Amino acid sequence: MVRTIVVGGVAGGMSAATRLRRLASGAEIVVLERGPEVSYANCGLPYYAGGVIERRDDLLLQTPQSLHTRFGLDVRVRTEVLAIDRETRRLRVRDLVTGREYDEGYDHLVLSPGAAPVVPELPGVERALTLRTVADADRLAAAVRGGARTAVVVGGGFIGLEVAENLARRGLTVAVVERDAQVLAPLDPEMAAPVHAELAANGVALHLGATVTKVLADVVELHDGRLLDADLVLLAIGVRPETDLASGAGLKLGPRGGIAVDETMRTSDPHIYAVGDAVEKVDRVGGAPSLIPLANSANRQGRLAADAIAGLPVRLGGRIGTAIVQVFGLTVATTGANEKRLRAAGRPYRVIHTHPASHAGYYPGAEPMSLKLLLDPDDATLLGAQAVGGAGVDKRIDVLATALYAGLRADELADLELGYAPAFGSAKDPVNMLGYIAGNQLSDGEQSIQWHEVAAAVEAGAALLDVRTAAEYAAGHLPGAISLPLDELRERMAEVPDRALIVYCQVGQRGHTATALLTGHGYRVHNLDGGYRTWKAGTASVQSARPGAA
Secondary structure, eight states, X not given: XXXXXXXXXXXXXXXXXXXXXXXXXXXXXXXXXXXXXXXXOGGGHHHHHTTSSOOGGGGEEEOHHHHHHHHOOEEESSEEEEEEEXXXXXXEEEETTTOOEEEEEOSEEEEOXXXXXXXXXXXXXXXXXXXXXXXXXXXXXXXXXTTOOEEEEEOOSHHHHHHHHHHHHTTOEEEEEESSSSSSTTSOHHHHHHHHHXXXXXXXXXXXXOOEEEEOSSEEEETTSOEEEOSEEEEOSOEEEOOHHHHHTTOOBOXXXXXXXXXXXXOSSTTEEEOGGGBOEEBTTTOSEEOOOOHHHHHHHHHHHHHHHTTOOOOOOOBOOOEEEEETTEEEEEEEOOHHHHHHHTOOOEEEEEOOBSSOTTSTTOOBEEEEEEEOTTTOBEEEEEEEESTTHHHHHXXXXXXXXXXXXXXXXXXOOOOOOTTTOOSSOHHHHHHHHHHIIIIIOOOEEOGXXXXXXXXXXXXXXXXXXXXXXHXXXXXXXXXXXXXXXXXXXXXXXXXXXXXXXXSSHHHHHHHHHHHHTTOOEEEETTHHHHHHHHHHHHHHTSTTOO
16 A cells, blocks of 8 residues: 655645545555644634634634544644655654654655744744744734733734734734835835835834844844833744755755755655645746745645646646735735846836726725736736735736736736626726736837836936826925926927926826827827826835834
8 A cells, every 4th residue: 555644734735635535545644743733724823813713713624533534544743753764765753742753654755844933043032922833823812812012023024914913903002123124025115105004004113124133021122222012022024944854854955945846846855745835936937946935835736746646747837926915904915026026136127007996986985006017028928916905906916916827918918808897897997907008008109117217317307297187286296397287288388398208197097198199299208107196105115214214
């Protein structure tokens, strides 16, 4: 009888074990899990700690007994694998309850060790909590129930902001300390600015460009000497792949420090597979190895490893890293590459910003959103997208992620037939509009300029034309801009400066019309991409990054 051992449960390991059982009813399948739970909803942990998920048992998807009853799996929790002997295909195993050590043989081995929270070496850091397991969530929830009134969350990534929101909803005074100039690193600065504003509006203090140097009895000390009240401290700095077992067995690691696997999830040992957060994936946009600790990738890899063991042809395609998070009233989502990453890689790109409504504006309840699309300037291939707003952000990022994975060109987004009724969208969906704008740039040759390029262009002699209404101009405008409302532009053409022009409106649509008109009259014109709203968000992000801005 063929024997497969899976080391580690949760998404990747349990997907491998249950899929393999469906493919091989007679196989012997053993799952060894170091922790007390083998299958739980780790993405729900912040919401359990925050009381949104009230019942702890709702986090537990399967138990060893239920997995044995349904799938005939031999599941052993609180069981740690100490070493792999690849030559004899045996594992050294320790029962963490009794301390007994024993050996287990395998024909196939699947490693799913996951990733561990990064814990820096700081004075007093042992007081800080992390959030990876149900037991971690129990400790965090107990601290809240025990009377904690202040909290410092170290790290402004997805988990950090989810915890910050949930603690704030429980009535705690919360501060987020982030080393970078913004939260949510996959976002570009102008897209992160609304998130900063949303956190501030809900009472969460942001300390950007800051690091924690000490964790004291009831405060934390920052690099500049400031003290923040902290009845509890949560570390959400990031995760590192758990590779000790693999490296100890001499398995090859990749350039990013994760376990190296081929497209069938096989490691450098033909009898050993690896899946989940500990494994390096191929980035679909850039083609380089990457670490993408996401549950959907772990589930997919687990299934593919089982298929490969069963002899089915499999191939894992490149990953695009689609992610989404709720931050109070905002939904924040991203897929593919961001501008910072493309710039660092030296890859040319073009940017499109829009600020559509979630559905038809005449139907009650439409909510604003901001979309950012990145595309190849030569062939219009999609490279990445970001979305921030209220209702409808999730479905737009999912459509864009699908289009990116499928290799659609940006202008082809205009051809997508998306579900439309006034309560759900617009006749020209926000995704379609991105396609129309891309088509305009490709076919009409319309030139755009980004918010962070304006200052240099003005310094070089360009004039700024604000084509919004006089009332909009009076409410706020770019420094030095000339007010020439679009509906008056034809009659006031004599007032247009005879030099390079940057035209802008609120979100870019009227700027497009003005750009076409002025170009037809022989002017050299750039339309400010995303208009005043994007420029304002971008400049706000720069200001918030300055020392002392927090």
